[in-house]
Amino acid sequence: MVSMQPQDIIRINASSGPVHSGVISRVVERSGTDIRRCFHCQSCGGGCPVSQAMAYRPNGVIRLLQLGQVREALQSSDIWYCIGCNTCSMACPQAIDIAAFMDVMRQMAIEEGVPLAEPDILAFHREVVGSIHRYGRTHKLEIMMRYKLGQRDLFSDIDLGLRMLAKRKLDLLPSKISDQRAIKRIFETCGVKGNGRSR
Amino acid sequence: MAAAADAVEFSYFPGCSLATSAKENNRSLMKVCRKLGFKLVELEDWNCCGSSSTHSIHSDLAFHFACRNLSLAPAGRPLLVACPSCMLRLKQAQLHLQADPDARRRYERMWGRPVDTNLSIIHFFELLDNGFGAGSNPKLQAALKGLRFAPYYGCMLTRPPAMRHEKSYHGLLEKVLGSFGAEPIGWGHPSRCCGTFLSVAKPAVVTPMVNQIIQGAVDAKADCIITACAMCHLNLEIRCSLKTQLPIFHFSEILSIALGMGIKKSWLMRHLVDPLPLLKIKGFLEKAAGG
DSSP: OOOOOHHHHHHHHHHTSSOOTTHHHHHHHHHSSOGGGOOOOOHHHHHOTTGGGOSSHHHHHHHHHHTTOHHHHHTOSHHHHOOOOOHHHHHOTTOOOHHHHHHHHHHHHHHHTOOOSOHHHHHHHHHHHHHHHHHSSOOHHHHHHHHHHHTTOOSTTHHHHHHHHHTTOSOSSOOOOSOHHHHHHHHHHHTBOTTSOBO | OOOOSSOEEEEEEOHHHHHTTTHHHHHHHHHHHHHTTEEEEEOTTOOOOOTTHHHHHOHHHHHHHHHHHHHHSOTTSOEEEOOHHHHHHHHHHHHHHHHOHHHHHHHHHHHSSOOOTTOOEEEHHHHHTTTOSOTTOHHHHTTTTTOEEEEEOGGGGOOOGGGTTSOOOTTHHHHHHHHTTOEEOOOSOTTOOOOTTHHHHOHHHHHHHHHHHHHHHHHTTOSEEEESOHHHHHHHHHSOOOSSOOOEEEHHHHHHHHTTOOOOHHHHTTOSSOOHHHHHHHTOSTTOOOO
């Protein structure tokens, strides 16, 4: 059995810049779930429907934090591919709320300003949040069109979009709430702008 | 099958999908509820529940979105939710409010009134989880005869650890539709995630996921897939690239057939995978009401 020597850990840390001390407790506090309980049984990744698109898988992202490789974790594509389906949480013998952990990882990645692995997924999320800012609900057609415009990718789904329009799966006009002020107040209180970015 | 004389009232939260892209789900669900003696009163001026995108990047925003909806619910009337994802958001916000005094303070500051932490929030499935079925009525027992279906729950049955003690509806599709004569197939993907929002930004990731689910149902010789969630329904319809595609039905549409009310043409024309040939072969179409 190969045992890890202290100098190995130092080397791993050195490769990722300064160790972010206390990062794990910050993640635990924000997510409300104790990732320190993870003993790396890998049940999470085993059932994860998007694990094939991930580099580390959920327990691997937790491991990166434990090893002090915070940047690697925040820059991973894994945190963006997680769709929060909770399949992992059902399998986790330590009852870790992995979806909540991933929410916090995404939010920390944005706040820290690290290069993001999947900026297009973030762009989509921001379009959805922007739609709620405008209408209080999501307006799918506009979200899809604005997203595609932003990606300068107008044609990849155009036949699908037309089929959906023909079948009336996409409404031309949004479904709106009347108390727009209440929604604006929520955004204001949370420090989020109409484009889905933080103030 | 019990039909109540006096309608039981619920506040109803349809959510963005049922209000727009899945209107056929909304309409069939309302129709089924009416038939069963449940009166749904749409929650006035409801907003997005805070699902997927919002909680992915702004937890606080998602919490307050859910809270506004809870604050709109009139006291003494249970809140009925149609979408599994909305259900999870609203319920999680409520659990948070119950457990955390600071969350309650934030709620009260925002909405200027105390929280009703005892508000009963239930999913549509709950209405059917009391032994509901065809009963001993031979006509009802044969209503869906000949239909082999793949029961598809998506992530309706998966929950975060804080909700582990909540009721699970595993097997409900099979139990209910089975009593009406439909035949559930056993297969490996009843709870496999459909890919949800990645469908827009990462179709190349979602298509294989959807294909795997549909191929699973084809291999098990199902005639169709019956979904519990409107989002799943959409993804299964739009992201399948297989040669053989299966019709996908909302649970509520099939319930409408089972209860003798047929399936409306206006619902069927909103399906991207044409369900008409299957319904014709199975003889379910002549029962269809027009409109």
